[in-house]
Amino acid sequence: MKAATLRLYQTLHTWVGLMAGWALFIAFFAGAITVFHEELHTWQSPDRALADRPAAQGADPAALDHFMRALVAAHPRSAESAYVTLPTVHEPEFTAYWLDQDGNWQTSSSGKLEAGRNTPGDTSLDAAHGELAAFIDSLHYTLGVPVAGNYFMGAVSVLYGLALVSGVLLHLPRLKADLFAVRPGRNLKRFWMDAHNVIGLFSLPFHLVFAITGAVLCLAMVLITTFNVLAFDGKLFEALPRLTTASPELKAAGRPAPMLPAATLMEAARASAGARFTPLSVRYQHYGDARALIEIRGNSARALGNYGSVSVHAAAGQPDSGRVLADQTAGRRDANHAIYSAIYALHFGTYGDLALRLVYLIGGLAGAFLFYSGNLLWIESRRKTRQAEQPRVHRLLAQATVGVCIGCCIGVAAAFCGALVWPGRVAGWHYFPVFFAALAWALLRAPARAAIELLWAAAAGAALVPAVNAAMTGDYLWQAALAGHWAVAGFDFGALALACGFAVLALATRRRARNGPPHSVWALPARGDPATAAKVAKVPASLAEPS
Incomplete structure (x- = not known):
C-alpha cells in the first residue's frame, strides 16, 4: 500500500477517533453496566430479597387477568393499547405503559393499583425515566440528553465505524509482525501503543457489531423517514408495525366482549412458538372489545435473535377466539423480524446467559479504555x-x-x-x-x-x-x-x-x-x-x- 494512502488512513483514523472518542467512552462505560440492567433494579430496590422467590411465581396468568381488570377500571384509556411487563425475580410487580389522550406515556404497577395511587403524579413516566437503571441506559445511548442525544450517538456510531475500518487498513500491512507485540519496558509510550493496537485488533468483531447495530438503532427513525419519502411513496409508516411486531394495528369493533383467560392465551402462544419460548411481556389492544388482540413477547432459548412475539385473538365468544394471528418467534418469523431481533440481541447481549453478559461487560470496559488511551496516545505522539x-x-x-x-x-x-x-x-x-x-x-x-x-x-x-x-x-x-x-x-x-x-x-x-x-x-x-x-x-x- 502506498505511503500516501497509509497517511490518509492514519489521518482519518486519528481525527475520527478524537471526535467520537469522548462520547464513545461514556457509551461503552455506561453500556457495560447496562448489560445487567434488570439486576440493577434489584440492587437499588429496597425489597430486593426476591432471589428467594421463584421466577415463575410472578407470571401467574390469573394474576395478569386481575391486574388488567384493575388497570382498565382505574385508567380506561389503557384499554385501547397497554404494554405490560410480567414479573420476574428482579421485578416483583406487573408494570403497565399506555398513552393518554395527549399522547404522553403513562405508567402504573400492581402495587400502585392496590394502593389506589392513580393520580397523574403517580402515573407520570418521569420517575421511571429518572430511576438509576433507566438513567444508566439513557446515558449509554443518548449521553443523558433525550432525543437529540439519540441522534447524536447515531452519528457517532457512523464515525466509529469509519475509525474501525481505517484502523484495520492502517495496521493491515504490519498485522503479522505486530499482532502479539506488546513491549513493556522504559518506553511507556510504545507499551501503551502496543496495548491499544492489540486490544483494538482482537476486539474488532465486538466493535464492528456495536458500530453497525448502534447506528441502526439510534438512526432508525431517520432511515425510516428517508426511505419513506424516497422509496416507499409515503407508505412505509403504515407498514412499520407489520415489520417490527406480530400484531397488526386493528380498529376496535365497538362491541364489548369478555376476554379469554390469560392462561388460555399463553398456552396458545407456547403451542405455536414451542417449548423454548418464555413470555416476558404482553401488549393488549382494545381490551374488552370484540376485536381484542394480545401480543405475547418473550425470548426463545438457543437462538441468536432470541426476542420474538406471538399475536392471538383475545376476545371470547368470537369466531376466531384464541386463534394465533401471527408468530414472529425464532424459527418461524420472516426475514424482517429476524434481522430486527438479531440486531437487538447482538447489541445488548440478550442471546446468551451470564457468561456471555460477563464477556460483554469486560468488552465494554476494554472498549472504554481503548478510547481513553487512544486520545492520550495521540496527544503524546x-x-x-x-x-x-x-x-x-x-x-x-x-x-x-x-x-x-x-x-x-x-x-x-x-x-x-x-x-x-x-x-x-x-x-x-x-x-x-x-x-x-x-x-x-x-x-x-x-x-x-x-x-x-x-x-x-x-x-x-x-x-x-x-x-x-x-x-x-x-x-x-x-x-x-x-x-x-x-x-x-x-x-x-x-x-x-x-x-x-x-x-x-x-x-x-x-x-x-x-x-x-x-x-x-x-x-x-x-x-x-x-x-x-x-x-x-x-x-x-x-x-x-x-x-
Missing part, C-alpha cells in the same frame, strides 16, 4: 521534543479527555450512591453536577495532576458504592454473597474491582508523570514551582498549588 511549551490545543485536549472520561466514572459512582441516599430524586441530579465539576477541575489543573487526582476520586467513589449500600440497606457484601443474592453482591464486587483498577491507573499515571519526558503534557511540574504549574495549566499563578 504530537509532543514537541525538547520544547517546554507544548501547543495549547494539545493541552486542552488532554484536560478535556481527563475531565470527560474520568468525570463520567465519578459521576456514575455518584449516581449509584445517590440512588440509595436520595431514592426519590432523578439519577441525573446526582450524575451531572459531579461530572461537570470533574470536567471543570480538569480544565483548571495541569493534565497529569488532574488525571491523578480524578483517578483517586474515581477510586474513592467506586469504593463508596458497597459502603453506602451496606449503610443504607444493611446489604453487607459478604452477607449478600453468602445468601446467594448475586444481583446485589455482584455490583458491590464490581465496584470494588473498579476502585482497584482506578487506583492502579492513578499510580501508573503518577509514575509516568514523574519519570517520563519532562516536557510532555503528561509530566508533573517541578516540585515547589507554582509558576511552572500555572504555565502548564494556563491558569493564574495564584491558583496553582505546589505538588
Whole structure:
C-alpha cells in the first residue's frame, strides 16, 4: 500500500477517533453496566430479597387477568393499547405503559393499583425515566440528553465505524509482525501503543457489531423517514408495525366482549412458538372489545435473535377466539423480524446467559479504555521534543479527555450512591453536577495532576458504592454473597474491582508523570514551582498549588 494512502488512513483514523472518542467512552462505560440492567433494579430496590422467590411465581396468568381488570377500571384509556411487563425475580410487580389522550406515556404497577395511587403524579413516566437503571441506559445511548442525544450517538456510531475500518487498513500491512507485540519496558509510550493496537485488533468483531447495530438503532427513525419519502411513496409508516411486531394495528369493533383467560392465551402462544419460548411481556389492544388482540413477547432459548412475539385473538365468544394471528418467534418469523431481533440481541447481549453478559461487560470496559488511551496516545505522539511549551490545543485536549472520561466514572459512582441516599430524586441530579465539576477541575489543573487526582476520586467513589449500600440497606457484601443474592453482591464486587483498577491507573499515571519526558503534557511540574504549574495549566499563578 502506498505511503500516501497509509497517511490518509492514519489521518482519518486519528481525527475520527478524537471526535467520537469522548462520547464513545461514556457509551461503552455506561453500556457495560447496562448489560445487567434488570439486576440493577434489584440492587437499588429496597425489597430486593426476591432471589428467594421463584421466577415463575410472578407470571401467574390469573394474576395478569386481575391486574388488567384493575388497570382498565382505574385508567380506561389503557384499554385501547397497554404494554405490560410480567414479573420476574428482579421485578416483583406487573408494570403497565399506555398513552393518554395527549399522547404522553403513562405508567402504573400492581402495587400502585392496590394502593389506589392513580393520580397523574403517580402515573407520570418521569420517575421511571429518572430511576438509576433507566438513567444508566439513557446515558449509554443518548449521553443523558433525550432525543437529540439519540441522534447524536447515531452519528457517532457512523464515525466509529469509519475509525474501525481505517484502523484495520492502517495496521493491515504490519498485522503479522505486530499482532502479539506488546513491549513493556522504559518506553511507556510504545507499551501503551502496543496495548491499544492489540486490544483494538482482537476486539474488532465486538466493535464492528456495536458500530453497525448502534447506528441502526439510534438512526432508525431517520432511515425510516428517508426511505419513506424516497422509496416507499409515503407508505412505509403504515407498514412499520407489520415489520417490527406480530400484531397488526386493528380498529376496535365497538362491541364489548369478555376476554379469554390469560392462561388460555399463553398456552396458545407456547403451542405455536414451542417449548423454548418464555413470555416476558404482553401488549393488549382494545381490551374488552370484540376485536381484542394480545401480543405475547418473550425470548426463545438457543437462538441468536432470541426476542420474538406471538399475536392471538383475545376476545371470547368470537369466531376466531384464541386463534394465533401471527408468530414472529425464532424459527418461524420472516426475514424482517429476524434481522430486527438479531440486531437487538447482538447489541445488548440478550442471546446468551451470564457468561456471555460477563464477556460483554469486560468488552465494554476494554472498549472504554481503548478510547481513553487512544486520545492520550495521540496527544503524546504530537509532543514537541525538547520544547517546554507544548501547543495549547494539545493541552486542552488532554484536560478535556481527563475531565470527560474520568468525570463520567465519578459521576456514575455518584449516581449509584445517590440512588440509595436520595431514592426519590432523578439519577441525573446526582450524575451531572459531579461530572461537570470533574470536567471543570480538569480544565483548571495541569493534565497529569488532574488525571491523578480524578483517578483517586474515581477510586474513592467506586469504593463508596458497597459502603453506602451496606449503610443504607444493611446489604453487607459478604452477607449478600453468602445468601446467594448475586444481583446485589455482584455490583458491590464490581465496584470494588473498579476502585482497584482506578487506583492502579492513578499510580501508573503518577509514575509516568514523574519519570517520563519532562516536557510532555503528561509530566508533573517541578516540585515547589507554582509558576511552572500555572504555565502548564494556563491558569493564574495564584491558583496553582505546589505538588
